[in-house]
Amino acid sequence: MKDETTVIQASITTLRVAEALKHLEGARVTELAAHLDLPKSTIHYHLQTLMKAEFIVADGDEYRIGLRFLDFGEFVRDRVELLGSAESELRKLAEETGEIASLMVEEHGRGVYVAREESESAVRTSFHTGKRVLLSQTAAGKAILAFTPHERVEEILDRHGLEGKTRNTITERNYLVEVLDEIRERGYAYDDEEWHRGLRCVAAPIRDMDDRAVGAVSVAAPLSRTRGERYKRDLPEAVLSTANVIELNMQYS
Amino acid sequence: MKDETTVIQASITTLRVAEALKHLEGARVTELAAHLDLPKSTIHYHLQTLMKAEFIVADGDEYRIGLRFLDFGEFVRDRVELLGSAESELRKLAEETGEIASLMVEEHGRGVYVAREESESAVRTSFHTGKRVLLSQTAAGKAILAFTPHERVEEILDRHGLEGKTRNTITERNYLVEVLDEIRERGYAYDDEEWHRGLRCVAAPIRDMDDRAVGAVSVAAPLSRTRGERYKRDLPEAVLSTANVIELNMQYS
DNA sequence: TTCTCTGTTCATCAGAAATGAACAACTATT
DNA sequence: AATAGTTGTTCATTTCTGATGAACAGAGAA
Numbered sequence: 001m002k003d004e005t006t007v008i009q010a011s012i013t014t015l016r017v018a019e020a021l022k023h024l025e026g027a028r029v030t031e032l033a034a035h036l037d038l039p040k041s042t043i044h045y046h047l048q049t050l051m052k053a054e055f056i057v058a059d060g061d062e063y064r065i066g067l068r069f070l071d072f073g074e075f076v077r078d079r080v081e082l083l084g085s086a087e088s089e090l091r092k093l094a095e096e097t098g099e100i101a102s103l104m105v106e107e108h109g110r111g112v113y114v115a116r117e118e119s120e121s122a123v124r125t126s127f128h129t130g131k132r133v134l135l136s137q138t139a140a141g142k143a144i145l146a147f148t149p150h151e152r153v154e155e156i157l158d159r160h161g162l163e164g165k166t167r168n169t170i171t172e173r174n175y176l177v178e179v180l181d182e183i184r185e186r187g188y189a190y191d192d193e194e195w196h197r198g199l200r201c202v203a204a205p206i207r208d209m210d211d212r213a214v215g216a217v218s219v220a221a222p223l224s225r226t227r228g229e230r231y232k233r234d235l236p237e238a239v240l241s242t243a244n245v246i247e248l249n250m251q252y253s
Numbered sequence: 254m255k256d257e258t259t260v261i262q263a264s265i266t267t268l269r270v271a272e273a274l275k276h277l278e279g280a281r282v283t284e285l286a287a288h289l290d291l292p293k294s295t296i297h298y299h300l301q302t303l304m305k306a307e308f309i310v311a312d313g314d315e316y317r318i319g320l321r322f323l324d325f326g327e328f329v330r331d332r333v334e335l336l337g338s339a340e341s342e343l344r345k346l347a348e349e350t351g352e353i354a355s356l357m358v359e360e361h362g363r364g365v366y367v368a369r370e371e372s373e374s375a376v377r378t379s380f381h382t383g384k385r386v387l388l389s390q391t392a393a394g395k396a397i398l399a400f401t402p403h404e405r406v407e408e409i410l411d412r413h414g415l416e417g418k419t420r421n422t423i424t425e426r427n428y429l430v431e432v433l434d435e436i437r438e439r440g441y442a443y444d445d446e447e448w449h450r451g452l453r454c455v456a457a458p459i460r461d462m463d464d465r466a467v468g469a470v471s472v473a474a475p476l477s478r479t480r481g482e483r484y485k486r487d488l489p490e491a492v493l494s495t496a497n498v499i500e501l502n503m504q505y506s
Numbered sequence: 507t508t509c510t511c512t513g514t515t516c517a518t519c520a521g522a523a524a525t526g527a528a529c530a531a532c533t534a535t536t
Numbered sequence: 537a538a539t540a541g542t543t544g545t546t547c548a549t550t551t552c553t554g555a556t557g558a559a560c561a562g563a564g565a566a
Binding site for chain 1 (some may be wrong): 522525526527
């Protein structure tokens, strides 16, 4: 597996500037230069480039990500076929459980939340649609991995590793493989404070005709509301049932 | 006003490839090469670059825009402060009128729809959130222009011109200025099939303390439902009232 | 098989991206 | 006000890299 793909460095830098601008929630030339460890002049030219292409905007004395990205974002969102079959079911799941229900798909070996519905009583966590996470760190991600061919899983783990996020995050490869086996048997996955302290999730994969995961539904709830039977039986049942309906919807569209 | 800003050509090309990929709704190397009039090899390297940065994805035998843009898109959407004050009001407006209600802001001299709500009976037009249009071609855009300082309006018109879209689109600068004066007096703007055949819109600006437009609300309805008083009185009233509430909401947040 | 498409790789070369220093335009401080 | 310390922009220079067409390999189609 060769990693030295020939890419255009200048473009990579421009994209990194955009990324940094998002990460810093707006920034000025000097700040970006420090953050990316590049000369001010270099940053300047890359910002000019992004401005000319209208991907960023100058707001007062700092640069920010522009609405052009919204255009692209909504476009790509509409291209996720799963969404059509899933959105209304997700809403029902959120209402029924009183928590946050979300839909994840895999891309470039990462998990991406493409939809999210929350009820009034849901916990306030700050992950928006589009959020990218490591598959190994979330219930939905593990549900996806469990129903992904072995070689592909290996590839993904090679590429992204197993970064620890909380004290519960799985960081050992062998252990992860065991967990995935369990999930495959059981049919659904747990996240017991592995991604965020105080937060537990239950997720079920959405599979195609070949039994490959095309995504996963998950419910996220605070520790305090995931005691006993609710965590062991009720939430899994709700999530599984939702995943099942989505799978059926998919087939008739 | 010098236009020859020094930009990085390689990056511009990469961004153009992304743009083309969106426009073509996914494409292969050869198709892109033809569309952008560049050698296949050049396209190849730019695609590799976008792939490595995970901004696009290879789907079967073609490349597509990736979900990374969704991350950026949602991020920038959350940064539009207006939205917090406007979203619920927009929904009410959509229900009340039974049409499509949307919110536009200006960026880089263009109009960008940042929110959109539709009722069941609304006409099916295919413009999604994030859609960028010429300000002169829409009711919301004209409402914004009418409450934008003269010099800035001149700048915008110089940059983007007055492209015709339907037979009703305003293409004469002097006439547009007249229309903007009317709008300023009247307080709201019309779009009489100027953007899309068979579609009429009514829009009102949302203004800040300095009377400058920070956005506009608009209602879009099919020609058949915009006869007589509804077009002349009811819709304007509804839109104005919504804009007013949003302005008030803004001040207390 | 042969032909005709793909997309990828290669070698070459012009020219463009990166850079630090110099400059100008502001703020803050005194 | 004057000054010192910021900032962002411009400039000249040099190296290295992005662009290119041709050659190549791989997949279907004929």
